[in-house]
Amino acid sequence: xxxxxxxxxxxxxxxxxxxxxxxxxxxxxxxxxxxxxxxxxxxxxxxxxxxxxxxxxxxxxxxxxxxxxxxxxxxxxxxxxxxxxxxxxxxxxxxxxxxxxxxxxxxxxxxxxxxxxxxxxxxxxxxxxxxxxxxxxxxxxxxxxxxxxxxxxxxxxxxxxxxxxxxxxxxxxxxxxxxxxxxxxxxxxxxxxxxxxxxxxxxxxxxxxxxxxxxxxxxxxxxxxxxxxxxxxxxxxxxxxxxxxxxxxxxxxxxxxxxxxxxxxxxxxxxxxxxxxxxxxxxxxxxxxxxxxxxxxxxxxxxxxxxxxxxxxxxxxxxxxxxxxxxxxxxxxxxxxxxxxxxxxxxxxxxxxxxxxxxxxxxxxxxxxxxxxxxxxxxxxxxxxxxxxxx
Amino acid sequence: xxxxxxxxxxxxxxxxxxxxxxxxxxxxxxxxxxxxxxxxxxxxxxxxxxxxxxxxxxxxxxxxxxxxxxxxxxxxxxxxxxxxxxxxxxxxxxxxxxxxxxxxxxxxxxxxxxxxxxxxxxxxxxxxxxxxxxxxxxxxxxxxxxxxxxxxxxxxxxxxxxxxxxxxxxxxx
Numbered sequence: 001x002x003x004x005x006x007x008x009x010x011x012x013x014x015x016x017x018x019x020x021x022x023x024x025x026x027x028x029x030x031x032x033x034x035x036x037x038x039x040x041x042x043x044x045x046x047x048x049x050x051x052x053x054x055x056x057x058x059x060x061x062x063x064x065x066x067x068x069x070x071x072x073x074x075x076x077x078x079x080x081x082x083x084x085x086x087x088x089x090x091x092x093x094x095x096x097x098x099x100x101x102x103x104x105x106x107x108x109x110x111x112x113x114x115x116x117x118x119x120x121x122x123x124x125x126x127x128x129x130x131x132x133x134x135x136x137x138x139x140x141x142x143x144x145x146x147x148x149x150x151x152x153x154x155x156x157x158x159x160x161x162x163x164x165x166x167x168x169x170x171x172x173x174x175x176x177x178x179x180x181x182x183x184x185x186x187x188x189x190x191x192x193x194x195x196x197x198x199x200x201x202x203x204x205x206x207x208x209x210x211x212x213x214x215x216x217x218x219x220x221x222x223x224x225x226x227x228x229x230x231x232x233x234x235x236x237x238x239x240x241x242x243x244x245x246x247x248x249x250x251x252x253x254x255x256x257x258x259x260x261x262x263x264x265x266x267x268x269x270x271x272x273x274x275x276x277x278x279x280x281x282x283x284x285x286x287x288x289x290x291x292x293x294x295x296x297x298x299x300x301x302x303x304x305x306x307x308x309x310x311x312x313x314x315x316x317x318x319x320x321x322x323x324x325x326x327x328x329x330x331x332x333x334x335x336x337x338x339x340x341x342x343x344x345x346x347x348x349x350x351x352x353x354x355x356x357x358x359x360x361x362x363x364x365x366x367x368x369x370x371x372x373x374x375x376x377x378x379x380x381x382x383x384x385x386x387x388x389x390x391x
Numbered sequence: 392x393x394x395x396x397x398x399x400x401x402x403x404x405x406x407x408x409x410x411x412x413x414x415x416x417x418x419x420x421x422x423x424x425x426x427x428x429x430x431x432x433x434x435x436x437x438x439x440x441x442x443x444x445x446x447x448x449x450x451x452x453x454x455x456x457x458x459x460x461x462x463x464x465x466x467x468x469x470x471x472x473x474x475x476x477x478x479x480x481x482x483x484x485x486x487x488x489x490x491x492x493x494x495x496x497x498x499x500x501x502x503x504x505x506x507x508x509x510x511x512x513x514x515x516x517x518x519x520x521x522x523x524x525x526x527x528x529x530x531x532x533x534x535x536x537x538x539x540x541x542x543x544x545x546x547x548x549x550x551x552x553x554x555x556x557x558x559x560x561x562x563x564x
Contacts, residue, residue, distance in 0.1 A: 098421070130440045130517055137431075137444035140452025144424060147459055151417060163463070166456055173452070190441075190517055 002293040009036070009297065010122050033125040037114050044304075045266045046076035052312050059316035079259075086255035091154055094252065098152035103253070103260035106145035109138040110268040116192050117274040120284045120297035124193055131192040132184060135275055136177055139230070142268065143169050146239070149261070150249035161248025164323065165239035169230055171330035176226035178338035179219040182345040183210055183279040192275075196283030205289070209282035213354075214361035215345040220280040222338055224310070227272035229330070231265060233311055235318040238326060273307040274300075332376045340368040395436055402429035416462050424455040441517045 004011075013032045020028040050065065050072060057064025065072035090099055116131035118124040128134050143166060150162020184190055187198040201208050210216035229236040240248035250261045277283060281303050284296035321329070344361040351357045406426030413419045427450040434443035524532050 128440060130444050133441065133444040133448070133517075137447035137452070140448050141428075143452060143456055144421075147456070148421070151463075159463075166460070170453070170456060 002295070006121055006295045006297075008295075009120070030125070034115075037119075037125060038111065040119075041111075041114060041267055041270055042263070044270060045263055046080070048266055048270075048308055049079065049262075050075050051308070052315075055309070055312040056316050059313075083256050083259035088255040088257065089252075091252050093154035095152040095154070098148050099252070100257075102145050102149035102152060103257045103264070105148060106142055106264040107260050107267070109141040109145075110264050110271055112138045113271040114267070114274070117271065117278060118193050118196050118283050119274070119300045120295070123284075123297060127191060127193045130190045132180060132190045132195070132275075132279075135192075135271070136173070136180075139173075139268075142264070145264075146249050149253070153249070153252035155252050157245040157247075158249050158251050161239045161245050161251070164245075165232060165249055168232070168236060168239060168326060168330075171327060172226045172229035172236075172334070175222055175330065175334035175338040176230060178335070178342060179222040179226065180275070180279055182215050182219045182341055185342070185345050186210065186215075186349065192278050192283075196278055196285065199282040199285060202289050207282055207285060207287055209280065209285075211280040211282075213348060214358055214365055215341050215348055216280055218337065218341045218344070218365050220276065222334060222341065223276050223280065224307075226334060227269070227276060228311060228314065229326075231269040231272055233269060234315040235321050236326065237320060238323060241320060269311065270304065270308070273304055273311070276307060277303045328376070333372050336372055337365075337368060340365060393436075396433065399429050399432040399436060402426070403433065417459065420455060420458045420462060423458070424451055427451060427455065441520060 013029060013036075016032055017025050017029040053075070054064040054072070065075040068074040068078045090096060113135050115125040116128055116134050118127075146165045146169070147162050150158045150160075150165070153159075183195060187195045189195060189198070199207070199209050206212055211220045228234075232239050238244075238248075240250070245251075250258060253261060277300065284300040286292045286294060286296075286299055344364050347364065348357045348361050351360055403426050406422045406424075406429060409422035410419045410426060413422060428447065431443045431446040431450070434440075434446060
């Protein structure tokens with residue numbers, strides 16, 4: 001019974017694809033997967049905008065949206081109608097073609113990245129041999145989109161925001177990829193499906209997820225921080241800092257194009273969270289042996305919503321970083337920690353037993369953490385300036 | 392020739408032509424990005440997944456961005472009034488022809504396997520590439536690593552203040 005419920009969407013897809021002529025079936029099947037992904041994640045986007053505003057409101061001692069529908073549930077709908085009916089303003093000095101293309105170039109790759117996420121048992125749009133690499137490769141195109149948006153607007157705030165975004169995304173891509181690399185090393189595969197399979201089973205009551213190893217825990221935290229920075233989420237929202245550069249690279253966008261930027265940003269966050277779940281939290285696997293009767297896609301959704309809640313919580317808690325703090329964190333803390341983590345993962349592979357592994361890897365990582373924290377504390381070294389950052 | 396290959400090839404060639412022909416330098420850089428992405432598509436079409444994704448990651452994610460940064464930092468983004476041909480175009484043509492001759496020479500002298508079976512077994516998977524890099528081409532890999540490290544240190548030294556020559560604030564730079 002639970003098997004059937006678990007596979008209901010897969011069965012539905014096969015049943016629907018069965019109506020097509022035989023030579024079209026692969027194409028129809030792929031289209032159905034794409035439609036399901038688009039629909040589900042767009043709905044999640046609508047839900048998350050509401051949840052985020054509600055959650056932030058609660059943290060800031062106010063109600064949040066509560067007028068449209070019960071508990072403000074229809075607020076996303078109202079926002080959508082508003083975005084569609086607004087005038088689409090294009091600045092006179094803008095590069096019109098590039099200005100039009102930028103939101104599309106942003107949204108396309110973030111949706112593409114969803115294709116390699118296994119959202120349930122047998123539920124992955126394409127199982128690529130180099131799935132993890134595909135995820136990061138399509139993510140690279142979003143940087144170009146941000147630049148396009150900022151530059152084509154012919155607005156100094158937009159250009160400032162775009163340059164900030166580029167510097168930030170390039171800096172944080174390094175620890176992001178390096179923290180994912182540990183999992184690739186241990187699973188011995190770049191395919192997201194095999195990585196989830198490598199985390200199957202339980203030792204006692206604890207699932208064999210990578211987050212329950214010292215390098216996995218450190219990698220997970222590093223990955224989440226870097227993912228927040230890649231998605232321009234608070235506390236790394238300098239590229240769109242409202243109080244400094246108004247809205248950064250999408251200041252000159254209005255109406256539905258603005259909504260597309262919003263969509264792209266959130267879908268990017270979901271994709272990064274989904275990859276974090278796949279890499280470190282066992283993908284769609286249940287956290288306890290007895291809970292496997294709950295369908296796999298529900299576990300994935302639950303983990304995704306939990307991670308989104310963490311991101312909302314962080315946004316409501318931490319103030320925005322300064323540019324130099326942002327760069328210091330990336331290059332003087334995240335990068336060395338990620339490299340140490342790769343070394344720790346290598347050690348874990350050759351150490352006998354989990355006890356020794358925890359001791360040695362834990363000491364290595366904790367030692368690195370403390371050394372970096374003390375080594376780069378303010379005033380430890382002489383005040384250092386950079387020629388191109390001043391005057 | 393499949394339609395997919397034709398589209399990708401057209402995109403790549405059109406992007407490359409636009410990259411040298413357009414007046415606005417930023418447009419040139421973006422056209423180059425299109426050409427690079429199309430070449431990644433060609434790799435994908437040939438079944439070399441890993442190389443295609445690496446191409447996207449390195450060329451779109453890093454090289455194109457680097458070019459854009461360089462253009463913006465050097466004020467090259469302003470529209471140039473003169474023609475698009477530089478004075479030394481003859482030299483450039485010579486270098487380009489030399490490069491073309493070298494690449495063509497390699498292709499002509501290379502012996503490709505005739506049988507389809509010899510190339511079908513995923514020649515460019517991550518595993519095979521990794522094994523090759525770590526065994527046969529280890530020296531080249533380490534040389535590249537050394538070069539990149541030297542470049543990195545050089546960049547940091549260029550960006551640092553020179554000691555003992557602290558410029559007064561407001562001094563022209």
